[in-house]
Amino acid sequence: MKATIIPAIAFAAVFALVALCRAGSTRENLPLRHPEEAPGRPMCTDCHNDYDSEAFRYSLFDHTLTFGDDHRFAARNNTPVCQMCHRPAFCADCHGIRTGLKPSLRDHGNVKRRTPHRGDYLTRHRIDGRIDPTTCFRCHGSPRSARQCAQCHR
């Protein structure tokens, strides 16, 4: 493992120095709120497209058709960017210890939001869970969040 990590760190240091020369800091460029309301599901790169001066890769935050499924990298290390538009409760509707209701019922009527487990997921999870159980484990992988599963999977 050491043989992999040492060259990687040296490589990173060189690029980091280049980065230091090119741009300002990252979080130091962020207000707490986005200065303008971004209605609908914005494509951030429609405006943030000057790659030479932006400190973030806003492409990560483009709300494409499947952004509800694949925003993991965007949110994981840059939560303050999400919070410029979304209150924390918006994320907690899906990401929490237990949500009470599945997100599509909690926010019923909001058909535009690509929430997980929409429709008859009780049946479909038998197949999805067999094909890719890692996806289930990501949210239901702690004793309290798995309690709902345990009612049947004893």
Add this chain to the structure above:
Amino acid sequence: MLLAVPVFFACSLAASAADLSVTSDTLFQFLERDTPKGNDQQVAPIYDYLSVDYQDTENGGFSLHAYGWARADMAGSDYFSDDPDGELAYAYIQYAKPYSPWQIRLGRQHIFAGVTDDSVDGLSVVTGWRSLVSVSAFGGVPAAFDTDNGTNGDVLAGGRLAIGNEAVFLLGLSAQYLTDDSQEIDNKAGVDTTIALGNVGDIHGLSSYNYDSNRWQEHRYEAYVRMGPVVLKPLVHHFRYNDYFGERGQRDSVFGYLNGTDETLTLFGADGNWSPAGWVTMGLRYRRYAYRIRNDGANYYALLGRAVSDNDREIGFEAGRMDGATDETAYTLSRIYGHLPNPLGLDPKTVLTADFQWVRYDQPIFDQDHAYTGSMSAGRSFFHEMVLVKATGVYSRNPYYDQDVRMLITLRIVY
């Protein structure tokens, strides 16, 4: 926490004017279920989701954020007897200023940092130095674990060090230490990276190393490529079940059996988005699931689309096919939805929505080879959007329920 509350109020008094936002969503639900009392019993849970945000979003400083829910069954059924009647999702005090690298949180919070995606009752600190370094650290008691044996010996701690800048290249190193009742159950370290590809796009990745088993548990790499109206997102993920589910998987009865199967899952595919005009977007999805031991990989294909008008009217659809190696793991899915604000131009504060989803299973489940769910919803806001009333009727027919009717009503009040 006992100390944190008075400290917060002392600080907030000294702070400049902040906005207090309290939102209560009271949700009434009516349905029928088989319960320990008998079949087709009335179940009428009432939920309240309460969120509180007290923050000066312009100048920053100390702020308070809390969110949780509680439930009571008005019909007095035993349907929820195995399921706790509430949860505090988060409740923390934060210190953050605009255009500052510092963010400090104290209380229950969800941590996203490198390898960590978990809730903790504790402290987290994020800071950085120009574009060269950013650092986050957290520690406390894991909030998603049972406390039947108290919280002695329960620890969740870790952090992430990132070097570089996402605009060019970023390398993050992260680690997590997690014990439950003094047993180490989910200790891992990880390397995440972002490589910018000029104006074309970028590559992101995360590799997690389970240092209980001393093996890699997960590799996850994705790219983003934008070429005018086309966005492509290829991805490849790889999981080793023994190490991914690990000791943590043994803590519940659902995933424990996967640790010990020596199975691996390799997932690759891509999402494509094409937006020829601002109002319409079409998408394609492909996923390939391949295993080391099981000889029954699967493919998922989907076509998606949506059209949006200037006044926020929207229709969308998805048609997908999960093509497992056997009929048991194959289904066809389709969904269509519509979102109609200001119907017929009669009332701009009213929104109507409709949603229909149909699934066909290649192998019947409980003698049913299909399921469908339809819902219609109407909502209206009052008093400058301080009050919202929303009602949804859901009808579903599926292998588990011959005819399932569910009524949901939400009363939202923003104080």
